[in-house]
Amino acid sequence: xxxxxxxxxxxxxxxxxxxxxxxxxFEGYRLYRADPFTKEAAAVLRSLHDAYPSEPEPGLGLTFFxxxxxxxxxxxxxxxxxxxxxxxxxxxxxxxxxLELLHRNYGRVAAQADRENRQFPRLMKRLRRxxxxxxxxxxxxxxxxxxxxxxxxxxxxxxQCNLLRSNTCRQQEIGSAYEGRKLIVLxxxxxxxxxxxRKVWIDGGIxxxxxxxxxxxxxxxxxxxxxxxxxxxxxxxxVALLDYYDFLMxxxxxxxxxxxxHSHYRFWRKNRQTNGGHPSQSRVCxxxxxxRNYGYKWGGSGSSSDPCQDNYRGTxxxxxxxxxxxxxxxxxxxxDKKILLFLSYHSYGQYVLMPFGFKRGAYPRPALSAGxxxxxxFFGSREMFSTNHxxxxxxxxxxxxxxxxxxxxxxxxxxxxxxxSLTVELPDDGAYGFLLPPAYIRNVGSEAVRGxxxxxxxxxxxxxxxxxxxxxxxxxxxASDY
Ligand code: 0X9
Ligand code: ZN
Numbered sequence: 297x298x299x300x301x302x303x304x305x306x307x308x309x310x311x312x313x314x315x316x317x318x319x320x321x322f323e324g325y326r327l328y329r330a331d332p333f334t335k336e337a338a339a340v341l342r343s344l345h346d347a348y349p350s351e352p353e354p355g356l357g358l359t360f361f362x363x364x365x366x367x368x369x370x371x372x373x374x375x376x377x378x379x380x381x382x383x384x385x386x387x388x389x390x391x392x393x394x395l396e397l398l399h400r401n402y403g404r405v406a407a408q409a410d411r412e413n414r415q416f417p418r419l420m421k422r423l424r425r426x427x428x429x430x431x432x433x434x435x436x437x438x439x440x441x442x443x444x445x446x447x448x449x450x451x452x453x454x455x456q457c458n459l460l461r462s463n464t465c466r467q468q469e470i471g472s473a474y475e476g477r478k479l480i481v482l483x484x485x486x487x488x489x490x491x492x493x494r495k496v497w498i499d500g501g502i503x504x505x506x507x508x509x510x511x512x513x514x515x516x517x518x519x520x521x522x523x524x525x526x527x528x529x530x531x532x533x534x535v536a537l538l539d540y541y542d543f544l545m546x547x548x549x550x551x552x553x554x555x556x557x558h559s560h561y562r563f564w565r566k567n568r569q570t571n572g573g574h575p576s577q578s579r580v581c582x583x584x585x586x587x588r589n590y591g592y593k594w595g596g597s598g599s600s601s602d603p604c605q606d607n608y609r610g611t612x613x614x615x616x617x618x619x620x621x622x623x624x625x626x627x628x629x630x631x632d633k634k635i636l637l638f639l640s641y642h643s644y645g646q647y648v649l650m651p652f653g654f655k656r657g658a659y660p661r662p663a664l665s666a667g668x669x670x671x672x673x674f675f676g677s678r679e680m681f682s683t684n685h686x687x688x689x690x691x692x693x694x695x696x697x698x699x700x701x702x703x704x705x706x707x708x709x710x711x712x713x714x715x716x717s718l719t720v721e722l723p724d725d726g727a728y729g730f731l732l733p734p735a736y737i738r739n740v741g742s743e744a745v746r747g748x749x750x751x752x753x754x755x756x757x758x759x760x761x762x763x764x765x766x767x768x769x770x771x772x773x774x775a776s777d778y
Pocket of ligand 2: 502506643
């Protein structure tokens with residue numbers, strides 16, 4: 297008996313070590329937060345971003361968690377031990393950059409996050425049994441799933457959905473990622489004969505390291521099915537939602553990058569295609585930033601032509617297989633202009649962003665359309681705040697976050713003329729950042745569902761009640777904005 301226990305323990309130890317060796321450890325890495333007060337200071341951070349890309353060897357250079365496009369945009373930067381003194385020399389002495397050391401050894405933070413994702417399901421098992429009866433969702437939502445598990449989860453949702461009401465859910469393979477993994481869209485359509493119904497597109501996981509995003513899209517799909525179709529469980533508003541709209545949901549846009557962020561480098565962002573090398577690099581760099589690869593204003597500000605950079609835009613619009621597949625599918629679905637809302641979920645930062653992102657001071661035209669979109673963003677963020685008291689900033693991406701061209705939201709509105717196009721940056725605000733513990737999935741998920749309901753409620757009001765904009769929106773929109 298004892299020998300068996302010993303063997304099992306040894307086996308577990310070996311598994312842990314193998315896993316530990318595979319993933320990057322971040323031992324001795326420091327996480328800094330830099331706040332540039334001047335244009336020049338932001339330019340210094342940008343030049344560091346360009347001079348020390350995370351590639352060709354991920355983790356060898358600086359990993360920027362966000363992009364320093366303007367002054368007063370705080371950036372979190374992961375600095376390897378060998379670059380600490382060079383980094384501090386460039387930044388620390390400047391009076392126009394406030395530098396804060398968030399973590400002296402990010403290795404410990406990353407190891408803790410890794411442990412939690414593996415242990416949480418076990419810890420939660422007993423608790424789950426108690427909770428199960430009250431929440432009644434189909435999936436557990438207590439772990440960041442790997443690609444295979446995620447496809448299995450989507451499959452479970454589709455099957456349960458069709459058991460509740462036949463022919464309501466369909467999985468559609470819309471293409472594949474560079475390494476061959478499938479891109480699966482879950483269609484939730486209560487009646488396929490209703491020609492009037494408008495469509496809602498929702499994607500998650502376009503950026504590999506933003507694990508809360510696919511988890512949240514999966515959570516939202518579960519709620520739509522569980523509370524919209526299950527007679528014993530349904531909530532009237534979700535039932536009504538499925539009567540009004542069809543949902544096209546792509547929980548995992550970038551499966552190759554996502555898997556790589558699980559197995560090798562936790563902060564990988566792009567897809568995993570092989571690029572030609574940059575002229576200044578002898579080695580080949582991998583990956584295209586899929587959210588810089590869209591065709592509307594492709595190639596502009598906030599996107600890089602250097603294949604080794606995290607915001608590499610690719611060789612041309614839709615040069616990546618993943619974004620090309622999404623383009624084909626979304627264009628086809630929108631050939632009759634039926635897509636009303638295009639939603640893309642990212643993390644982190646807590647923002648509800650609207651077009652345009654390619655340039656500051658660029659707004660949808662006519663002004664009424666910008667005002668309506670801003671109103672939807674406002675009511676969405678207000679509802680999310682009232683769920684868990686996490687505050688979301690709303691505005692155009694370029695105005696409130698940073699300039700970045702070639703994004704999916706700009707394309708959906710600018711090229712496809714989808715009336716409402718929004719990007720949601722999920723929690724948190726940087727305390728955990730990308731390492732948000734899996735215990736938060738349900739909490740963030742319910743917040744996102746309530747936000748979605750509020751946005752669709754607002755859109756419905758705007759589209760059906762001519763007074764709504766004047767009486768309910770104008771009060772919340774700064775007159776000077778539009
Ligand atoms: O930079 C991005 O792609 C998004 N932020 S993230 O930190 N998740 O990478 C924001 C995209 C906003 N939309 C556009 N700039 N078009
Ligand atoms: Zn993102």
